[in-house]
Amino acid sequence: MKDEVSAERGSVGEMHKRRTTLADGRYLIYYTFGDERPAARGSEEDESKRGPEAGAEAEEERRV
């Protein structure tokens, strides 16, 4: 399978995106959030652009 790992930075926090190809040729993308990028299988180009740490889950009561 061919995997691509990408990490998007931005004010929304750190989203990690890993694209893989299923046996029938369809793509499947895993999205994970956090400081560490998920381990990818096989070799691939690291296109990640690490950004600020993802916001911690703040205990903040909002109107809604």
Place this chain on the structure above:
Amino acid sequence: MSELRWHPLLGEWVATATDRQERTFLPPADFCPLCPTKPGGFPTEVPEETYDIAVFENRFPSLKSDPPAPAVEGTELYPVRPGRGVCEVVLYTPNHTSTLASEPVEQIYKLTQVWTDRFRELGALPFVDYVFIFENKGEAIGVTLHHPHGQIYAYPFVPPRVARELAQSRAHHGATGRCLVCDIVAEEKRDGRRVVAENESFVAYVPFFARYPYEVHVASTRHLQALTDMGDEELRGLAEILKAVLAAFDRLFDLSFPYMMVLHQRPTDGGAYDFYHFHIEFYPPLRTATKLKYLAGSETGAGMFINDTLAEEKAAELRGKVLPVVWGGGGDGR
């Protein structure tokens, strides 16, 4: 086979997707094709469990990025074209028994980011004119798989319902110089009786013109056209208001509330749509705990909906079920 057939009476395309007749229908919970594959178990669509949200191409798509030639030849009266587009499934969580309403607001916030990423990526495809993000929830809607998920259809044209909203929005802007949804939001806030919930960035209301008893619209208070126009605080606000509305739906009759949820954004065909306004619409089929609002002759054949209820009363019911959204509060917790 996937093709588009022209409907000359309505001036719109109809998709014919015969593969979908054989799609998985209500499998038992231990045979869920959307759950992560268990060690030694039957292979599912998702080989791994380590994800927050997963997106994959639908195995039974209505549109395909590389569709075959149509099964029939078109004519001048009945044009036919290949059903080119993209259909994706968005898994909200690896947890089969969860729902979007019962997930913590943090998970919904992650979902808004995934939606944004999908809108950006699919909208950039040269053959995609509209990215439609939606969810069908509940057997009452016709859902075939219970694992919590939504879908994304990337159409090669602007779909009819959105095209009509665009036409109305364009006409209103031409006549008044103002955005139609901005005016609707202002009127709903001024009146107040139909507002269900609000925060700094969004307002949820049962619209004056609701067609379903518990129809809810969620509109951004800032004039913008798509998820990609939102900042981080707005995505957080969107997650909060979605959590608030979805949880209120479930509290209404103390059951997992069925609904269709649709995101209306600008087209991705390169046109100018500054007059349009991002909003989400919910169409719940229940009119009581045990009765459905059916789309019968008037709705389907004439296009005129009949609502047996008053929007102001239904909004008051929902408003009474809204609770503050707590970040870090964990999962449900509705």
